[in-house]
Amino acid sequence: MVTDYEGTRPEPVIRELRQDEWAPWYDNLIRAFGAQPEPAEERELWDALTERTRSIGAWDGPDCVGTAGAFSFRLTVPGGASVPAAGITMVSVAATHRRRGLLTAMMRRQLDDIRSWGESLAVLTASEPDIYGRFGYAAGTFGLHGEIDTSRVRLSVPAGTDDVRLRYAAPAEVLDVCEAVYARLVPRRPGMLARRPGWERLGVLDAQEHRDGASPLQCVVAERDGEITGYARFRTKLGWGPSGHDGTVTLSDLAGVDPATEAALWRFLFGIDLTSKLVVRGRPVDEAWQHQVSDIRRCLLRLRDSLHVRLVDVGAALEARTYQAPVDVVLEVDDPFCPWNTGRWRLTGDTKGAACRPTTDPADLALSVRELGAAYLGGVSLAALGAAGRVRELREGALTDTAVAFGSPVAPWLPHGF
Incomplete structure (x- = not known):
């Protein structure tokens, strides 16, 4: 300047x-x-x-x-x-x-x-989303928050849950094995971050001034056949009301490599003595426990934007992922802040791979780089963005076909902030 x-x-x-x-x-x-x-x-x-x-x-x-x-x-x-x-x-x-x-x-x-x-990609968590939209970022993942009334909500678990053994462990002492569980999950869900050494320490920071009167961080690990298959980190805060105990469990982190392990950990959290509420924040929007509870209304669920995505190189970014249905579409992209992305791009791909190259062919869809960022990880539908007036269909049928291709069978999720 x-x-x-x-x-x-x-x-x-x-x-x-x-x-x-x-x-x-x-x-x-x-x-x-x-x-x-x-x-x-x-x-x-x-x-x-x-x-x-x-x-x-x-x-x-x-x-x-x-x-x-x-x-x-x-x-x-x-x-x-x-x-x-x-x-x-x-x-x-x-x-x-x-x-x-x-x-x-x-x-x-x-x-x-x-x-x-x-x-080809930039990502962030936004203190104020409106600020970063000006620079081409858009919310691409969402986190699920909830306050579950565990005194009235029951959990139905799948077969095999009883084969999982849980034990308490000091969070710092099992950090390496918990990180190994996390690493196994990273390739399974879009939006997850492969952590470099040192990042695992973020999950066990436990300063007293951040506990809000709750216990120190606690951890249970899940085991089956001698192998650690999951973990949960949480805090408890005891309380008493007119009817007796009224404590709260606040979940910090939970990971399991299979449905039975996940169910065993959730069942444990639901049943901690002297507590009647489980607070969860930023969980995957398609997590299985939502379909195992007896009363979803008493879980007080709400969504919040999480990871904001920005395509820095449209061609390279769209080539880096696969598509759940065959796609052949010409995208007219507008990107005033990164003008090298502005223009027409032909995207072809399927479940095995993709190619994305500049083209002079007529466009099938017109959109800005923000809409591409929102839809990139498969958690926001291009069809919904079209209904909002954010994507223009220039060839009949192109929007529906492309929206299906961009989707993901597993909801994208950011496991932690940065």
């Missing part, structure tokens, strides 16, 4: 984060998100996970006034492939420097960098 005219104070300089600048850079982020200090263990973990060469800061003289980072992730896409994706994170602009184009400039720099790294 440069001065607009002679005599004006220079605008902040945007550049790569240096090794010794993390503390003021991160302090600017914390201030922008409410200035609540973090526990030392959590701060140290984010310091270790931050990739300096993929992070940028805006500096006004010696002061950091803007931040943005990009983690190196691999994201599961429909078909099971693990695709490099930039996990956009730690984005902030100091309140003293708002409305000066800093965010736009950092987003511009990031997307140019991601393209130069050869990564």
Whole structure:
């Protein structure tokens, strides 16, 4: 960024984060998100996970006034492939420097960098979704929240559940085996992240100031035939009402490699003594327990957007996934922020693979890069976007056929934030 005219104070300089600048850079982020200090263990973990060469800061003289980072992730896409994706994170602009184009400039720099790294996808979790829509991001996965009245809701479990043995374990002591369970699940569901070393520690952070009066983090592991097949991490908070005990179980994380293991873990959570409510947040929208409960209304379910997806390279991104039905369609894509994507693309593919190339053929569908991002992981229907006026059908029948092809039999899911 440069001065607009002679005599004006220079605008902040945007550049790569240096090794010794993390503390003021991160302090600017914390201030922008409410200035609540973090526990030392959590701060140290984010310091270790931050990739300096993929992070940028805006500096006004010696002061950091803007931040943005990009983690190196691999994201599961429909078909099971693990695709490099930039996990956009730690984005902030100091309140003293708002409305000066800093965010736009950092987003511009990031997307140019991601393209130069050869990564076709950028993903983020949005503090304010409206902000990132301007830069081509759209919600592609959703998380299920619920408050289940376990005093009145029963759980019906599948055959084999009783063969699963559960035992308590200290969360940190079984971290490696739990991470191995997680790794087995990553290829099975779009939206899941293949975690690099160090990320497993995020799931066992347990600062007292974040417990809200609940217990320390607890963990049970599931075993069958001597093999660990799943785990659940949770907290309990005891309470008493006019009728007696009224405690709450809050689920932090749950994973199982098969339906019986998952059911055994959910049954355990439903039946913890002295509790009558189970709080779950950000679970897969198609998780099986919803079809095992006796009364879905008493689960108080609601949805919230989760992973926002941005195609940085339309052709490469659409080629990286497969399609659940044969597709041959010409997409007229509009992408004003990344103009290299604007134009017509012929997508052909099926369950075995895909090709996507620029073309001059007549378009079958017209849409922006945001609609492609929303539909990319298979959790948002192109047909629904068409009904909303976001996708225009230019050839009769093209929208329905393409929407079916883009779908996924398993709902995409982001297992944790970043």
